Amino acid sequence: MGTWFTIEDGEGRFFRWELCRRQPGGRSNWHIDALKLDDQFHVSHKRAPGPYAAKGGATALKADNRETRVADRSAEFPHLAEYDRLVRRRMAIMAVLATAAVLAFLADVATGPSSLSAIEAVRGIFFPSELSGPKQIIVWDVRLPQAVIALLVGAALSLAGAEMQTILNNPLASPFTLGVSSAASLGAALAIVLGLGWPGMDITYLISANAFIFAFGSVLLLQALARLRGTGPETLVLFGIAMVFTFNALVAVIQFIASQEALQQLVFWSMGSLSRATWDKIGILALILVLIGPFSLRASWPMTALRLGEDRARSFGINVPRLRFMALLRVAIFAGVAVAFVGTIGFIGLVGPHIARLLVGEDHRFFLPTSMLSGALVMSLSSVVAKSIVPGAILPVGIVTALIGVPFFVALIFFRRERT
Amino acid sequence: MSNGPKNTQLKVSGLSIGYARRPVIKDLTLAPFKPGTLTALVGPNAAGKSTLLRGLAGLQRASGEIHLGDTNLLRLSLPEYSRHVGYMPQSLPQRVALTVYEAMLSALRTSQGLTSSTEARQIAMTTLERLGIADLAMRGLDELSGGQRQLASLAQAIARKPAVLLLDEPTSALDLAHQHRVMSAVQELGVERGTITIVVLHDIALACRWCERILVLSPRGLAADAAPSKAITPETLASVYGIEARVERCSRGFVQVMVDGIVCDRDF
Numbered sequence: 114m115g116t117w118f119t120i121e122d123g124e125g126r127f128f129r130w131e132l133c134r135r136q137p138g139g140r141s142n143w144h145i146d147a148l149k150l151d152d153q154f155h156v157s158h159k160r161a162p163g164p165y166a167a168k169g170g171a172t173a174l175k176a177d178n179r180e181t182r183v184a185d186r187s188a189e190f191p192h193l194a195e196y197d198r199l200v201r202r203r204m205a206i207m208a209v210l211a212t213a214a215v216l217a218f219l220a221d222v223a224t225g226p227s228s229l230s231a232i233e234a235v236r237g238i239f240f241p242s243e244l245s246g247p248k249q250i251i252v253w254d255v256r257l258p259q260a261v262i263a264l265l266v267g268a269a270l271s272l273a274g275a276e277m278q279t280i281l282n283n284p285l286a287s288p289f290t291l292g293v294s295s296a297a298s299l300g301a302a303l304a305i306v307l308g309l310g311w312p313g314m315d316i317t318y319l320i321s322a323n324a325f326i327f328a329f330g331s332v333l334l335l336q337a338l339a340r341l342r343g344t345g346p347e348t349l350v351l352f353g354i355a356m357v358f359t360f361n362a363l364v365a366v367i368q369f370i371a372s373q374e375a376l377q378q379l380v381f382w383s384m385g386s387l388s389r390a391t392w393d394k395i396g397i398l399a400l401i402l403v404l405i406g407p408f409s410l411r412a413s414w415p416m417t418a419l420r421l422g423e424d425r426a427r428s429f430g431i432n433v434p435r436l437r438f439m440a441l442l443r444v445a446i447f448a449g450v451a452v453a454f455v456g457t458i459g460f461i462g463l464v465g466p467h468i469a470r471l472l473v474g475e476d477h478r479f480f481l482p483t484s485m486l487s488g489a490l491v492m493s494l495s496s497v498v499a500k501s502i503v504p505g506a507i508l509p510v511g512i513v514t515a516l517i518g519v520p521f522f523v524a525l526i527f528f529r530r531e532r533t
Numbered sequence: 534m535s536n537g538p539k540n541t542q543l544k545v546s547g548l549s550i551g552y553a554r555r556p557v558i559k560d561l562t563l564a565p566f567k568p569g570t571l572t573a574l575v576g577p578n579a580a581g582k583s584t585l586l587r588g589l590a591g592l593q594r595a596s597g598e599i600h601l602g603d604t605n606l607l608r609l610s611l612p613e614y615s616r617h618v619g620y621m622p623q624s625l626p627q628r629v630a631l632t633v634y635e636a637m638l639s640a641l642r643t644s645q646g647l648t649s650s651t652e653a654r655q656i657a658m659t660t661l662e663r664l665g666i667a668d669l670a671m672r673g674l675d676e677l678s679g680g681q682r683q684l685a686s687l688a689q690a691i692a693r694k695p696a697v698l699l700l701d702e703p704t705s706a707l708d709l710a711h712q713h714r715v716m717s718a719v720q721e722l723g724v725e726r727g728t729i730t731i732v733v734l735h736d737i738a739l740a741c742r743w744c745e746r747i748l749v750l751s752p753r754g755l756a757a758d759a760a761p762s763k764a765i766t767p768e769t770l771a772s773v774y775g776i777e778a779r780v781e782r783c784s785r786g787f788v789q790v791m792v793d794g795i796v797c798d799r800d801f
């Protein structure tokens with residue numbers, strides 16, 4: 114592959130250079146391929162400790178020559194410039210998605226079944242004092258919270274879905290694959306039917322809290338079970354499916370014995386709807402995204418490596434069971450809180466990551482943020498559509514997400530550029 | 534430092550590895566592996582080659598002792614273990630939306646002790662170049678031919694410089710020229726870095742051509758462990774593979790195997 118020769122630098126230090134013959138554009142050329150140390154280098158430096166002696170060996174020399182080597186080699190590899198262009202293109206894609214999400218958000222605020230005009234509504238966001246009292250309430254207490262929570266829930270569910278698909282090595286996985294939403298439904302059902310309540314606490318909060326506790330508990334239970342049999346994706350999925358069916362059966366039992374009124378409340382709860390948005394919930398959800406999201410991003414490299422196969426990732430020194438468990442906990446929190454606040458909203462957690470994967474691939478440094486953005490966008494658009502499909506009525510958004518997500522998804526598959 | 538001193542040997546003694554109710558490697562003791570040497574691990578399907586390699590890579594529970602120099606590797610945690618030992622699995626992942634280069638980056642950035650991104654970029658590209666696939670850097674792993682994919686996978690394993698490198702069938706999907714290029718590159722790397730390299734191969738001629746030591750593993754245990762001309766004999770081939778073969782040296786001195794027939798339909 115190359116030819117070696119040894120040079121001495123005049124101070125008794127020996128270097129080995131490897132020459133590599135390459136032919137860019139048909140011309141033959143000699144390049145210095147690697148800077149290498151002869152064994153004698155070690156000997157000479159044992160006698161005279163120099164700048165390289167601190168670490169010794171090839172690493173130290175590399176570190177010492179880093180600047181020149183980087184300059185030399187980068188110019189030689191057009192691929193690196195190409196990669197930088199790819200990174201810039203991904204940044205641009207993310208910027209476009211973010212812009213689209215903002216536009217969808219404005220459209221979301223502008224639509225709704227009341228006499229408010231679109232321009233009035235959007236102006237009302239920036240200049241609340243210009244609106245009359247009732248209109249101000251419509252914008253600030255109804256439209257805005259719903260529009261904001263749509264973005265947050267979309268981002269949270271899609272991020273959770275992306276992590277779930279990676280740790281289960283399954284593109285059909287979603288945040289709800291392992292029973293998080295079923296567990297949340299069970300928690301909510303118990304709270305609604307048993308009417309449990311602490312004095313002074315609003316019942317809607319109790320429902321949310323109970324739903325979240327069950328969702329989070331289900332993941333801990335899952336992990337405990339999986340620990341007994343190894344935490345491979347197959348085990349997790351099998352136990353997860355067992356839990357989905359168990360929880361669904363329990364919910365069905367509760368529905369069966371519930372009163373007519375409670376049943377209605379329960380069914381409405383489990384249909385995802387943004388109408389339950391309040392600024393408190395928005396605060397909690399935003400806080401969770403801000404506090405826990407960075408942990409997701411920090412695990413980007415190991416998660417990317419996990420895509421190369423479990424054995425391979427472990428051979429890099431990654432503690433895969435731990436990586437999986439931590440990701441699972443994050444998924445439980447994101448999905449659990451989202452379900453607790455707005456009910457089960459399917460499909461976003463499945464399609465958001467897919468859109469991201471088609472757009473930027475699976476380098477999780479880009480994949481995770483893009484998933485969040487595409488989830489937020491699809492959710493926001495769904496909310497707009499939910500308000501416009503039936504004039505004068507707002508459909509539960511959980512019904513609409515698939516209607517809006519699927520065309521988006523199919524279009525992407527069709528227009529995907531064949532990479533060559 | 535992942536590069537151990539020049540005299541760091543790998544010693545395997547009393548090693549047992551297995552699955553739930555199926556012991557595969559039983560009480561295996563091997564002569565020490567010296568730095569810079571290239572060893573082939575050959576044997577019939579299901580002999581336990583991959584299992585042995587996974588055990589040596591610290592990926593599968595093993596009992597016994599694996600010493601690298603004075604360090605008992607089996608006592609180390611996986612992150613520490615992985616500093617010393619690099620591994621290329623036999624099977625490749627499917628449906629991965631990563632480019633060859635991104636896979637290299639993730640391999641380098643997650644491995645211990647390497648964090649600088651400029652360094653990772655350089656190493657990723659020089660490693661790909663070394664295997665002659667620099668031009669595939671920006672191609673998706675899913676858009677490669679089977680052989681190209683295998684080369685990319687090998688590149689991920691040799692990007693770092695562990696003291697021990699374990700390659701599970703790195704040439705099984707490669708054409709004649711690439712098989713030899715890869716073996717030559719692996720040998721060269723081993724000498725340069727003082728790596729102890731163990732390669733699982735099915736092609737005995739390839740093993741004899743490039744490796745100075747050959748381990749022949751049969752489902753019953755280790756059948757031979759010696760230089761090619763000692764390890765590969767008609768008797769070993771008959772007892773391990775159940776084939777009738779001649780073993781002759783060619784005019785250049787390399788061991789050649791000529792198969793004349795099947796002695797018994799073992800395994801069928």
Ligand SMILES: Nc1ncnc2c1ncn2[C@@H]1O[C@H](COP(=O)(O)OP(=O)(O)OP(=O)(O)O)[C@@H](O)[C@H]1O
Binds near residue numbers: 577583
């Ligand atoms: N995950 C597993 N669980 C249980 N048994 C296994 C597992 N993987 C392999 N085995 C068994 O262990 C034995 C050795 O398998 P191994 O994969 O090590 O063979 P090999 O020598 O690498 O074969 P090949 O040449 O086909 O790759 C076989 O009998 C196989 O069936």
Ligand SMILES: [Mg+2]
Binds near residue numbers: 582583
């Ligand atoms: Mg094998």
